[in-house]
Amino acid sequence: MGFIVIDEQRCKKDGLCAIECPAAIIRLQGDGFPEMVPGGEALCLLCGHCVAVCPEGALSHKHCTREECPPINKKLVLHERQAVQFLRSRRSVRLYQDMPVERETIQRLIEIARYAPTGGNTQLVEWIVVDDKSKIKSLAGLTIDYFRRLLKEEPQAMAYAALPRAVAAWEAGYDAVLRNAPALIVASAPAEAFNGMIDVTLALCYLDLMAPTLGLGTCWAGMLQRALRVSPSIKEALGVPAGHPHHYPIMLGYPKVKYQRLPERKPPKITYA
Ligand SMILES: Cc1cc2nc3c(=O)[nH]c(=O)nc-3n(C[C@H](O)[C@H](O)[C@H](O)COP(=O)(O)O)c2cc1C
Structure with missing residues (x-):
């Protein structure tokens, strides 16, 4: 051929x-x-x-x-109002049911996330799925240990109130880092992916947007990422492949609450140049 x-x-x-x-x-x-x-x-x-x-x-x-390449089914094309409500109703979920997410469901999410665009269509994004709650808790604990060291060695980190608050919450028995989520998904890309961080972000955006269609919720794990960026031992504990400088974790689970309204956001600042 x-x-x-x-x-x-x-x-x-x-x-x-x-x-x-x-x-x-x-x-x-x-x-x-x-x-x-x-x-x-x-x-x-x-x-x-x-x-x-x-x-x-x-x-x-x-x-x-x-x-x-299956043909596009015109009956399934989203109308603007459906798309607007769908996009505006996506929420960061921080309260999860104490219920595991089936691996087949996670697989379905990742199967869609792989259709996100990648620079030069390189498709180099890889995935790590952590669905063992004790491992998730231990990753949160390692993050808290890192925050404690940071707050001691660089007191200016106190200015970022989320860090001391996360440590205080942990000491009071609440995990503000990974929110007791039953699953954690990490997308990563190797150094040769010349737009690696964008590829990772877009893949996670697809996963993030797809999740509610399967009854799931997500929350980008910025606190864990903060620790991952600088701590080779946390990177190793999570299993981020060597040579993958681009990575981001996201929490996943069945939400405990349903949202009823669409909160407002700042108006866009637009310059037509
Ligand atoms: C890159 C990124 C990192 C984030 N990290 C955290 C985090 O570590 N913990 C958390 O509770 N929320 C985190 N969030 C959620 C934001 O706080 C949230 O998107 C924002 O408050 C708006 O709420 P919404 O996502 O429900 O619209 C993160 C969001 C993004 C985009």
Whole structure:
């Protein structure tokens, strides 16, 4: 099979595949049918746009065949009002039911998160799932130990009130770091991912937005991340792969409460330059 295969019975020679290709490696031949330019294989991003854009289903790609790309179901397209309510109603969940999240459900979330865009379509994001509550508690404890050291050695850290408050809460028996969440998910990317932190963030955003559709809630674990950034031992305890400088953890679980209203946020500051 060639890198791209054209079904000449279906192709209407509209050239959409050629103008859409982000790597500009598809051209139209004299007879109007598309072909890949010589050496195009090495430049292909494997993004599948050429297959996705063809209204006739006439183009198939060696690594992204027509059969592997289901058609978009128009009945499932979100309307603006649905999208606005969905996006505005996503909340950071800090109260979780004492109930594990099934691994199949976590798998479903990650299966969708892998469709988030990545710089150059590199798709290098990897996942760690911690669903052992005692391990989650121990990670929270290591974070608190780090905060205690930080507050002792760099008293200016006191200015960030969340740190001393998290330590005080821990001493009173409450985990303000990981909120007794039953699961923790970490997305990470290796150094060679040239937009690694953005890739990780987008993948987690997809997971974050998908979670409520499965009855789940999430909360970005900024406190743990603060410790992870500087503590190789916490990174090791969590199992972040060596050579993955980009990472972020997110809590996951079944929420204890339901939200009834949409809180307001600051108006956007926009400059049209
Ligand atoms: C990068 C990031 C890190 C965060 N870290 C924490 C955290 O460590 N603990 C926590 O309780 N909430 C954390 N949050 C949640 C924010 O406080 C929350 O997004 C904000 O208050 C707005 O609430 P909402 O997400 O429900 O709209 C984090 C959010 C983001 C985006």
